[in-house]
Amino acid sequence: MNSRDQKYIAIIDQDKVTDEVRNIAVKYDPLNRSGHEGFHVTEDAELHIDDVNVMREHKLIEKKIPNDAIKIVPLPSETGQLVHQYGENGFRMYDLPIPEDGRIIGLLGPNGIGKSTVLRILAGKLVPNFGTTNGELDWNQAIEAFRGTTLQTHLERLRDDSVTISYKQQRVDSLHEANAETVSDLFVARSDDPDRFVDDLDLRSIWDRSLADLSGGERQRVAIGATLSTDADLYLFDEPSSFLDIEQRLSVAQTIRSHVQETDAAALVVEHDLATLDLLSDAIHVLYGEPGGFGVVAQQLAVRTGINQFLDGRLKEENVQIRRNSIDFPTAGERGVQYGDPVLDYPRLEKSFEEFSLTVESGQIHTGESIGIVGENALGKTTFVKLLAGSVEADERTVLGEVTVSYKPQYITPDSDETVRERFTAVADLHSQSFTRRIQDPFELEPLYDRSLGSLSGGRVTAYWDCTLSCTRRRSLSPGRALSIPGRQSTCVPRR
Template sequence: MILPTDTQSEEYVAIIDQDKVTDEVRNIAVKYDPLNRSGHEGFHVTDEGDLHIDDSKVMREHKLIEKKIPNDAIRIVPLPSETGQLVHQYGENGFRLYNLPAPDEGSVIGLLGRNGIGKTTALRILAGELVPNFGTPDGASWDRAIESFRGTTLQTHLERLRDGSVITAYKSQRVDSLSDTDGETVRQRLTSRSTDPGRLVDELGLRSISDRSLGDLSGGERQRVAIATTLLSDADLYLFDEPSSFLDAKQRSTVSQVIHERVRDTDASAIVIEHDLAMLDLLSDGIHILYGDSGGFGVVSQRLSVRAGINQFLDGYLTEENVQIRGDAIEFPSASERGSPNEDTIFEYPRLQKEFPGFALSVDPGQIYAGESIGIVGENALGKTTFVKLLAGSIEADSGAVQGTLSVSYKPQYMTPDSQETVHEQFTAVTDTHSRRFKTWIRDPFDLEVLYDRPLDSLSGGELQRVGIALCLARDADLYLIDEPSAFLDVDRRVSLADEIHRFSKRTDHPILVVDHDLFVIDRVADRLVVFEGSPGDHGHANPPQSVRDGMNAFLSSLEITFRRDERTGRPRVNKPGSQLDREQKSNGEYYYDN
């Protein structure tokens, strides 16, 4: 429930649909612009014939022009401003959060927004870890919170937090927070939460690792243990901060179903922060969008339906709030719009075999074309990273050998900031940071200049990811291999980096191979796919590169998951298991419907 307060001074932006701009529209906009009529420049026609106005000059009075313009060719909408109930502020000039999402019994509510916008702060308040101070340093009080949200669905939850009568279970963003100081095993951790964790152990695939120490687990294994530990609590409210990190597509689908079933069967509530739109779509019953100024302030929108919430977020315009949260909409090309790849072969690899104790990988021979981006998909523990390392030459195959003199630049799955060198020092060691090519192709697209003076070990996970990808592309190489670029990034950054990776391959005519579990990212970045099959942890098999449609269809059919395109935005959407669309697509063999 949102409690309105006086809205502060608003800034506006003009959204101009150039396809709808006619001579009549141009004449009306230029003639009736109050800036033009007072001798200043407002709406004007550029040399290219486009209608334009500088963002800094748009004001409320321009809405008079909007009303005169036919066909919605121009919309004057407010930019995000600090509005609603100020709930918490960090210090005198620190970050400010407005409004709170409300738990809903028997439902999973998703939170969607950029990093640094207040999602984790909202979870910490609802978990009872942080008492809201309403902008006053000494004003932290549950009684004041209850009074501020009196009459809303939040009132009861806040009263129970004050009285200690509500049980919350919170899975934090960082799964490396799982303590292993005493060599605690997975079994010991789970049985300390419940005497009968068997069902969750089986559903989340933890039985095979039950006797392993927490400290010996991979990121994906730690994530599943953290989720199981949270769900084993007999809680009234479950809070999950980015549960998809390090999980493969099948595990993400399973976790979504497990969380949803737990909440539904116990009449508990859950609130989830998630950047994987497919998982958010599958998991949530409703969504709050958080918008504002990253690191400055965040505003929690009113609750929206899942489809409307994600679509409005991608549009960059929240209809009910009447606020523009992004300058441009995020659009999705279909397979027919990707164009034909350049089929000039620059690299071939033969049939490869690699064996480790308890695991074997086989690789079908394949060709890589100039200037293409290849997505690599498959379950965890099938050898995807091993495949990348074989091509990179960092490990040798037992059978077959990668021939040729191609140089390879590799961004590993896990970035280890073990250096106190600054970001700028790292880049000067691998490239000429003063060259125009570096500035236009690397520095500016990856927003690096603001990080130049920061030591690597001071960067957040998302900042380190950005730097790692940029460092990989900054090196002079023939082939680029990027392992899990989406980890720790919000949706906007994922879209931006996927687009920049794809654009870089086309500009340089060098191929890029991308391993990732976010199918939203793979769909956006890939020209072709390498699909991995096999039995996780036992054996894996890499198929040769194939089209995105054929590759996705093969991959998703092995997982028994179907995707469709949203009719309005074109974004990939996962079908609810057992739904009519899910059954129809499976019967037609269309696991990846790319209409």
């Protein structure tokens, strides 16, 4: 990227802004000197400059300002070794992490930034093209590009098929498509010691169960166990904590760590749960860039340092601002939410299945209220939600209320070639200010509009579903009519 194309933003610590700071910033701003608006003082006496007006020349002002009151930092740009590009104008991946024997390296970054692409390359499932989108690909080009680095050895072993890799992919909803009927069949096919991880991952009770009948958490634990059961040189885990409750995340992390240390194998983990990532990893790489546009693997950092810099939105060693704002977690008292009238009343409900029964005590849901459902897997959380949504009927009493209930299922399988734009057009007015403010901008949908639903990454599929259901919630339905949302086990039912 040409240095003139580099974008910058100004970080201003208003607590450190004095009259001296204001005078220097306004006086020496090259935009102000040329008759344009740069740094200026607002009616609230705060120093301000619009992000779009910040440029490299403003770093000269930064050097004149005392007490680090102003910092001019670059926004993410395409930098490093271009490793892979999807199509002529497609997503571009820069640099790769290096597997290390006996250590677990974490990958942290937003969805659509290339984490799964990195794993696929290191697993040998994707040959990097280094930006060449036409022509035959081979590992020799990759080896030459990383000659003299530790990564060269791994790539040579991929070429020579002399490295064993065990890869737990992101999606576990297709686990039943494996060449096995039951959980035990899968483990027996993977290992000479199929019983090794059964107790560590609490699989004994489902050992003889069909893979097709497993819950999300059970599928995840089975997939992790099957991955660990393979005697491998490199283990790759793409989001191992999804679908798992808190206790299971702890036991899974401990099991993975123990196995990697005992075997002196290398491991890479993609994980969004920061507590799990902290527990699992020996070091991490933060990935930054433009989701769906390009991704950059930053240099390796200590776990706590990397997580804190990711939350702050600035990588100090790279001197790059990866996000305009930091990620903060407000307490319940800071949210200042006031709940309205009850929108849904539900009585005491009971639902019995062949091997499981659930009892739900009566309750209410109020306008503006978000209720969390916490509990171990297989205790009925999903069944409870389905009872409220109407996709499962209670044994006797039913949920009443004049309200439309939108339900996002646990498993999301968007196999359609339909584009995101086409699907949203069917349920919302894309040109309305309400849609732009509530849905499009917060979920960063605009870059996805021309993508097919089947091409979206796991996180972006989930975002699409969340947005679709948010749109659905505003639709008026005639009494007794159900709105079908495409996908597995999905319902949107008007309650009467």
